[in-house]
Amino acid sequence: VYMQVVSSTVDSEEFPTGFALNQNYPNPFNPTTTIPFTIVSPQHVSLDIYTVDGKFIENLYNKFTSTGYYNITWNATDLPSGVYVIKLTTDKGFTIKKLTLLK
Secondary structure (H helix, E strand, O other): OOOOOOOOOOOHHHOOOOOEEOOOEOOOEOOEEEEEEEEOOOEEEEEEEEEOOOOEEEEEEEEEEOOEEEEEEEEOOOOOOEEEEEEEEEOOEEEEEEEEEOO
8 A cells, every 4th residue: 555645734714614525536547546634633643444234454654743734646557447435433423435446
């Protein structure tokens, strides 16, 4: 798994107002995609991939994270085409998005 984490400094006009998992891009993808997310306050963050039937595939990110905007690049070369679910879990709750791998 190749991961690229990018956090940008935010000024007061662009300060995040909540945690968010944005839609990956491109979607559908083959074989890499970028998964953007936002963290509003310093907290533990986990980003996991599952099949649509709930089978755990892999953890992409799992650590204490500062406020900011982030991007994770996921390489799914070894996985078959299909719909997958990404789950962002923070101290404040969780959110999910679907993503499609087309080979």
